[in-house]
Amino acid sequence: MKRRFWLLSLLLIIALAGTAFAEVKTFTVFTGEPLPDYPGSTIVGDIIEAETGVKLIWEPLVGDLETKVGLMIASGDYPDLVVAAHFTSLLKDAGALLPLNDLIEEHAPNLKRLYANHWEMLTQEDGNVYWLPIQAIPYGPDTSRYPSLGFFINKRVLKEAGWPTIKTLDEYFQLIEDYMAKHPTIDGEPTIGYLTLFDGWRSFATTNVPQHLMGYPNEGEFVPVMQGNRYVVTEYHTSPTAKQYYKKLNDMYNKGVVDKETFIMNYDQYIEKLSSGRVLGTFNQFWQIQEAQNYLLRDNPESIFVPLPIVIDPLVEERQRDIPYVQPTQGMGISIKCKDPVGAIKFLDYLIKEDTQRLLQWGIQGVHYEVDENGLYYRTPEQLELFRDPDWVQNVFGRPYFFNAFPSLRGLDENGNMFFPDTQPHLIYSDSTDSEKEVMDAYGVKSFSDLFNEPIFKKYFPLWTITMPAGSPAHIEETRMKDVLHRYVPELVMSSPDQFERIWENYVRDIKPLMVEQMKVYQEGIDWRMENW
Template identity: 45%
Template sequence: MKVFRKAASVTLVAALALTAAACSSGESKPSTSSTDSGGTANTNTKAEPKEFSVFINRSLPDYPGSTRVGDIIDKETNVKLKREYLVGDLDTKIGVMIASGHYPDLMDGGPSTSKLLSAGAYIPLDELVDKYAPNLKKLYNARWNKLKQPDGKVYFLPGWVPYEEGDKAPLLGTPQTGFWIQKAVLKEFNYPKIKTLDEYFDVIEKYAKKYPEIEGGKTIGFEGIMEGSRKHDLVNPSFFLAGYPNDGAGIANKVDGGFKVDTFQDKDMSKRYYKKLNEINAKKLLDQEMFIMNYDQYIAKLTSGRVLGLHDQRFQIGKAIDILDKEKPERSFVPLPLVYDTSIKEQYTPPLGMSTSAGMGISKDAKDPVAIIKYLDYLAKQDTQNLISWGVKDVDYKVNEKGRFYRTPDMIANFKNPEYKKQWGGDYFLGLPISVGYWADGNAARADNQAELLTTTYNDIDKEIIKAYEISSYNDLFAKPEARKYFPLFDIVLEKGGKAELTKQKIDDLLTSYIPKLVMSNPADYDKVWEEYTGKFKALDTKSYIDELQKSVDFRMKNW
C-alpha cells in the first residue's frame, strides 16, 4: 500500500465539510478515493494506519486525539502521529534521550539539535528527499545547501521556512519580541509614547502604586522566567536595548563592510540592564518568584491579569496572550521596541531568514524512513500548508474574487477562542516544516502574515491603541529589519566538545548563577557583584568562542 494519497484542494474541502461537527452544523464523509504520490488511482481500504512517534520542541497541550485538520491529514496519508511536546527543560529532555540511546521516529531538538546530531541520533535525509520528496525540496529551495553539515549531508529540516517568493515581500504578522506592557496601563495614562527602558518602568511604577492589587491579588510590576533554556527573556534584553538584533550568542558590529563578533554578556549594556532590574526589585516591582518558578507557573502568572510588564518572545507566551485576549483583553499585552536612549535605532524585528542549526529530523530508530519522508513531503505541499495554516476554505477562511484569502468577523472570533483552535488543530503541526513566506499568488502562507487580517483581528482595546498612536498595526511601532546575510549568530553550530562549545556552556552557567545575584542584591552591593561576575567571565577562554563564531560569519558573508 502506498504511504499517502494526493490531497487536492477539492478533497480537503470535501473532507472538512464532513469532519467539522465540532464547529459547524453540517456533517458529511470524506471522499473514498484519491490519487497516490505516483499518480495511481486508489480506493480507501481498512488497512491499519502507520504510526510515527514525534518529539516537538514546543509547550502545547497534549494532542486531543482528533482535530479537524488532523483528521483530514490522517485520512489523506493513512498516518497518525504520536506526539510528545516539551515538558520542563529542553536540555534535560534531550540529555535523557541521548543517555538512553532510544529516540522517537521524528525529533525537533530545538537549540539542542546539535547534541542529537553529535550523538548520531539522526539519519541523513539527502537521498530520501531527492528520491521521494520533491515538495520538501521545493519548500526549502535555494536554502537547501545551507542545511548541509560539515560532512555535506542534511540531517534535519527547520520548522519555519521563508518561501522563495517571501524574500520579495515584507514579513507582516504580529511583532514577536519586545518589552510587553499591559494594555490597561497604556489606557490608564492616555497612551503615552514609551521609547526608553526608564520611561517603561516609570509608567509601570505609577500604575502599580495606583493599583497595588489586581484581580484579587498583588500587582506584579515585571515578570520573567529563569528555567533552563527559557531564560533568554532575561539574557537577551540588554542587546536589544543597545540596538542589536536577536543574534543571541553574541553581537556583531559593522566593520569595513563586514561584521565583527563580540560578547555582550560582560559589556556595559548588560550591566545597565541588570542594574535597572536591581532598582525595580528594590522598589518591590519585580516578581520574587521569577528565578525559581517553572514554565506552567510563569504562564499562570501572566494569565492572572496581575502582570504589568515583561520581556519575552511571543512563541513562549502566546498561549497566555490568547487566553487574556479572550477573557481579559485589557489585561493582555502590547510589545514595545525599547532602547536605552532615543539616539539608538532599535532592531527587534529580525532580518528575514531561516534557522540552519535546528529542526525536525528522522532518528536512527525509525523503522520506515521512506514512509516518514513521504509524509513530510505531503505536509510540504502548498495545499497542505494552507490547510495547516489557514484551515479549510469556506469554514476557516474565504477567497475573494481577486484570489485573496480572508476571514469573516465570525471566523476571526473563532480563532480567538482557544477551544476552537484546539478543535481546529493546525497548531499541532508546528515544529514540522511550515512556510512563513508568501506564495506565488501573493497570499501569505501563514494567516497571521496576511495584510488583510492585521487589523481585523484586533479587539476594541487594540483599536483604541492603534488609533491613539496613529498607526495601522502594531508592526508600525517597530523599525524594519536591516539586512545581515550571516544572521543569526545563535544558529552557528560549534564544534562538539571543542573549546568554543565549552566556553559557551561556561558563559551560560555564569549567567544562570549571577543574574539572580545581580538582580536581587542590595543596590549598594550591585557594583561589587558585577565586578565579581565579570572577573569570572574574563577568566573564560572567550577568544576561542568568538573566533569560531567569526569564522562562520565570514564564511556566510562570502558564500551565502
C-alpha cells in the first residue's frame, strides 16, 4: 500500500513537471562567438523568457569558426538558429538553411516591416531569403562615438605632446618613438610601442592597412577604384603604399618599437596587452579592440586609445569612415534541423520589434534610462556608470546573449531617438567619460568620428561582403593568397633592413598570380550590385 502511494506521487510529480516544461519552448542557437555560459538569469533574459516562453540554449564557439562551420556541415548536425558570420553562404550552399520568405510573410510582420529596406540585398539568386543580418537600419543611419577603424594611439602620448594634429604614418610613429624614448616603462612594465594583430583570420588587422593608408574605408582584400564611370577592382597588396607601410614596420621593428612578439601572439594575448595600458599604438577596426578599450575606460582612463585618421602621404584624401551599411552576406538563419520553424521565426519577430530592441539597448524606462520633456532618452550618471561596466552588461543585464548575433536594429528609431544609446546625437559628447571628453575638447570635436572626414556614399559598399563560391578556383586562390600574406608579412617586418628589398621582390612574385580569379569574381559582384541594388 505504502509503496503504491509512493509510486503514485512520483507519477504525479513527473506529470506536473511535464506540463510545466511543456510551456517552455527551447531552441538551440549557435552565434559563432565564444560567449561564456549564460548566467541562468539576467534582466533582459528573464523578461524575454516570460514574454515569449522561449528558452535559448547557446552553443559556444570553441576554437576556430571556420573549422566549426566546416565540421557542422560535414556532420549535418545543426542547431535550430545558426549564425556563421562570413561563412554563412557555405551553410546555404550545403542546404542547411530554411527559406524564410513564407515564414516571415505569414508569421513575422515586424521582421517584414523592419527589414523591408534591405530585402533586395538579402534575396539570393533563387529568390529566397535565408538569413537576417544584424543591425538593420529601418528609419535612418546614426553616427557613433568611435569610427569603425583607425590608427589608435594611447592618450598619454597625445597629451604629453600637447595634442598635436598628425596625418601621416611617419608622424604617427615619430610620436610613438619619442614617447617611448622618454618613458621606457609604464607602471613598472616595459612600454610596448606598437602592436599589430596577426592571429589567424583576424590578421586582416595587419594586412588591410595599405588600403586605409590610401584613404579608403574597409573594402576587404581589394579596392574598387572609380575609372571613368565604372568601379574597377584594384589590388593594393603590392602597391607602393603597401611597400612603404611594411618598410616602416620593419624599421620600427628593428628599433624595438614594434613588439617582438606581435606576430606570434594570439587575440587573447593582444587584448591582454592592450588592456594593460602600456601599448602606445595599434591599428585595428574598433570592434576588435573595444573590449580592451572598455576595460581601460573603467580602470585606466589615462591610457585609453584615441583613433587617428592616418594616411601614407599628406596629399592622400582620407575617407576611412564607412557609411552605415547592412552586411547582406551574413546573418541568422533557421536550420533544417529546427523542429518548430514557426516558433523560431515568431521568437525572432518578437526580438526585432522596436520595444524589444529598446529593452536590449536602453533597458527599462525609469530604471536604466529616463525620458526628457522633448521625448529624448538619456541616462543619469549612475545609470551610465552601470552600462560602462562590460561585466555587468553581460552577466547581470544580459544583452550580448540576445543581441550580438541576432537580428537587431540600429540608427534612428520611430520616435527620433537612437536605438544605440551611445549614438544618441545629443548624448555622444555628454555621455562620454571625462577622459574621453578631455581628448575631444583638446581637438574641438564632439565625437572621435569627427576627427575623420565625412564618408562618401558608394552604392555597392563594401566589396568584402562579396564571397567566393565554396571550393571554386577563386576560393582556392584566396586561401593561397592569404597563405602568402601569412608567410611573408612577418618576414617583411621582422627581417633585417638590408634583406627587405629581396623579400619584397619574392613576396610580389608569389602573391601577384594569386589575385586574378578573385578579382574577376569581385568585379562581377560590383558590376551586379551597381546595376541591381
